Amino acid sequence: MVAETAKLNIDGLKLSYGSKQVIHGITFDIQPNEIFGVIGPAQSGKTSMLKVINRTIDFTADAHVEGTVKMEGQNVFHVKDVYEYRRRIGMVAPLPVGLPLTIYDNVAFAPRSFGMKDKDQLDELVQRCLEQAALWDEVKDRLDTLGTMLSGGQQQRLTIARALSHQPEVLCLDEFSIAIDPVTTMKIEDVLKELRNEMTIILVTNLVQQARRLADRTMFLLNGDLIEVDETEKIFSGNAQETKTNEFVSGAFG
């Protein structure tokens, strides 16, 4: 363990909604500039875990969190400005959400709300984010049309561009390919391979093979328990330490 240099430390994280516990104490680290895959069947607490990491769990009234989440050594539940903290984390939700603004405004919304006013600076940022999300070529001539008019795959890339617009250090993707076609999925996967040079990526995925293709390390969550976290190759080798992991990745259940 090289905890000193880890990007994120999650230690003994427990989460419950009302009286129902959904995460039963999980502990792991995420290293800088790695793609960290998270796999597991539905209801494993994957999405809830991401909500805790970027602290949007605060908006869920009956949620109760125990344990610590540290980013570069700092407990994220003690940060001074939660909004500033949230900007350091990019989040891509399972279903694409085009905000009912123009494509340009979709990407420029967050930077503007932090006080970026300079037109040239914004133009440059919007272009860079859209390029990074592999969407620029398709939309550069119609930046002033509504984001909601794009196709599902394009909207998902717009969501990624938006997540990049606040220049995050960690990018979380939550089953991003669930509502889009395989071609777009491959495009986004290529994008992620590029992005890993600049940031840390947490890839929660419903496609086991996607984790295998992209992730450096992979974690297997089952019903809110951490079953195993290891090098991706190890997890998928068929010789993982836990038999449940072997069964899951070979498709025996899930």
Added chain:
Amino acid sequence: MIEAANNAKKFTETTVGRNCRFTEKIAKSVFFLMTLTMVLPLLLIIGFLFYKAWPALSIDFVLELPKNGMRAGGIWPAFLGTLYLVLISLVIAAPIGVMAAIYLNEYAKENWFTRIINLAVINLAGVPSIVHALFGLGAFVLAAGLGRSVLAASLTLAVMTLPVIIASTKEALSAVPMSFRQASWNMGVSRWQTIRGIVMPNSISGILTGIILQVSRAAGETAPIMFTGVVFYKAIEKGDLLAYGLLDQCMALAMHLYTISTQVPNVPDAVPFATAVLLLGVVLLVNALSIGLRIYLRTHRKW
């Protein structure tokens, strides 16, 4: 062939089935007639009001001052007074109502306290208008020392119409999908910025619909204003748009209709009828505007 068809009919058509379909038809027609008996008289009544009012209705009727002890002439002071009351109550109630709705829909957690607020909104909407009048008299006219004035009457109307604005604004806000808010929060945009940048722009027409509805309700109310600032008669200059000061008493359309139809003897028929039609016209017009806006909105959604 025919015999076979008849046999088939025998097979499907039983007395029970026939009776069932018969009851169904009866039920449907009865309900239809019930609906009709509500709608038809309404149209007849409005038609009749209009017919009786026709001789007196004209632009001059709106712009003239009442003459001859309100038995002739126009209704300008009352019309202007209603305009004042509606606008001032709107300026007071709209911001409070909209913000209360934002609180309830965007900030409030699901707990007993929120439940109490919601209950209070419902009950505020159910308080009889005459009790609002007593409240206005006790709180604004006497305790706050405003006296019987435009301001006191407007404040009373504002309290009375507050729940209308809260309820409709809340509905408009909750029509904005949760995912929009989450997407915005995920980017580190603050709660209020999300409301201003995403939620409000996408619900503003719905909010406006509710505010317009408030206008129509405030314009038609009589009881809450009759002891708080509106008088039977007040002399003002013709065409003077700034005739009433905030602490003056004023006339109002609804009160004027009540006065000339119950308190003033020997008023020619056409005058109260014309006043009623005018008041009804203003209220229905404003309402139709709100309905039109809502229909336009539904067909021009951005998502």
Added chain:
Amino acid sequence: MLQRSKYKVIREVLIEWIIRICGISAVVFVFAIFLFVFWQGKGLIFSGDFDFWKFLTTKEWYPASENNPRYGVSALIAGTVSVTVLAMIIAVPFGLGAALFISEFCSPKLKETLKIVIELLAAIPSVVWGFIGLTIMNHLIMELFGAPIGLTVLNGAIILALMSVPIIVSIGEDALQAVPDSYREAGIGLGVTRWQMVYKVLLPAAKNGLLAAVLLGVGRAIGETMAVLMATGHAVHIPFDAEFPFLHGLDSVRTLTATIAAELGETARDSSHYQVLFIIGILLFTITFAVNLTADLIVKGVKGK
């Protein structure tokens, strides 16, 4: 790293506090209404010679009498009750029938139109309703029943019925819409007709919501002022007795609300007459509060399931 300016952060905190304060405004106003109305009436309540039971049960309402003013509101309560009950006898079947028709039996296009008409019906100001009662209904009742005067319980009840129907229809329709479509499909799937489905499946499922709709209609009818003031004839009188038909629809009455509206203007401030009108206000507030609270509890009960 972009930083939001201090000024903006502070402004935002301020705005959020204003929003919270506005959020509780409704609670504040409900309390304030009760307190201020109570405050104006308290002098008489605590004066010693005010007997609340006598106030409720005697029917002598002679507030302006020089040497012996008597404040018995039972005739006024009877006026309110008679007009409300008769109005509900008319409005409930029609309102629920119309709600059923709009929700279950008509085409989407007709549904849209009818809902708009109902909404417009709800928008008609009460003073205009009163005026209709005073003129059109007054003549109609005199013609049809040969009554000496048309400003009666019946007149007020018809007007009130027309005013409460929109509430009953729209809330009732909501209640019917809240019944899941799967219930309807299950009913139709069994091969029963639509009417049987409505009767056996829908009505039991929506019964709480429909009850709440009726209660809200009652609340509106009790609180209505101008329309009954103008349409019921303004006589302090108990319009029912022990013999059939119990309720005399062609009697003139006066309601609690109408009494306040008619007499408050003529009383001297802080006279006992003035104060007793505020006590009637508290009575009305309490009654409608109870009715609305019950309706809300019934609706929430439905949602809880």
